[in-house]
Amino acid sequence: MESNGESLRPTPAQARAALDDTARIRASVTARAATPWPLWFVATITAMLVVLPIALGGFLAEPAWLMPQWAWLLTMLATEAVFFVFFAVAARDWCARTGVALRFDVLPKRVTVPLIVGMPLVVLGSAYAFRHTGQPLWLYGAAGVGAAVSIGFHLWFVRLHRKAS
C-alpha cells in the first residue's frame, strides 16, 4: 500500500527517480496530445485556407471579379461558418478519442507564432495586391501557401506522434 506521503524528504537518488517518473508520464501524455486530427478535418481546414484568400480577394476586388462582391462575402462567411462547425465536431471527437484536453502548444512556438501572425498577413496582403494589380496569381499563391501550411502541420503531427509513441 502506498503511503500517504507522511515520509521524510527523499534522498537525491529518490528525488531523481521521482523526476524521471514524471518525465516519462509527460512524454507519454505529450505523444497522446500530438495525435493527428482526422483526415476529413485536415481536408476541411486545407479547403478553408484555399478558399479564404480567393474569396477575400474577390470581395476587395475593384471592379468586381468573377462574381459580385456580396457573393464573395457570402462565400467567405459560409466557408468560415462551415469551418467552425467542423472544428467543433472534430475537437469534441478528438478529445473523446484521446481522453485528453485539446492543446495548442504541442508544436514549438518558434514555428506556430510566426505562422499565426504571418498567415493573416499573407491572406490580407495577397487580397490587396490583387486589388491593386488585378493579377489573381497573388490569390492563388496565398491559397497555395495556406494549403502547404495545413498539410505540413498535419504531417508534422503525424511524425511527432509516431516519434513520441
Add this chain to the structure above:
Amino acid sequence: MSTSTTDPMDGFNATIHAPNRLRICALLDTAGEAEFGVIQEQLGVSASVLSKHVTVLMDAGYVEQRKAVRDTRQRVWLRLTRQGQDAYRAHHAALRAIVGP
C-alpha cells in the same frame, strides 16, 4: 530594504509526493484535463486504486472533476485546480532542488 528569498524546499508536498499521486499530477499538469480511463491506463493501476488517490487529491483541493456523457456512458474528466497546479510545480521544484545542479 528587505530581501526575501524563498527556499525551493518549502514547496515539498507530502500529499503530492506519493508516487501515484505525483504521476497523476504530472499527467494532469501536462494534459490540462484527462479522462479517468486514460489516467488509469497511463498509471497501470486499478480503478479503485486510482479513485482513492484522486479522492485524496480532491480533498486537498488539488484536483477537480467534471462528468460528461459519451455514447450513453458517463465519463469522468479530471484536472488540476490552480492550487493543485501551484502545489505540483512547487513540489517539482523542490525535487529538483534536492537533486541539485
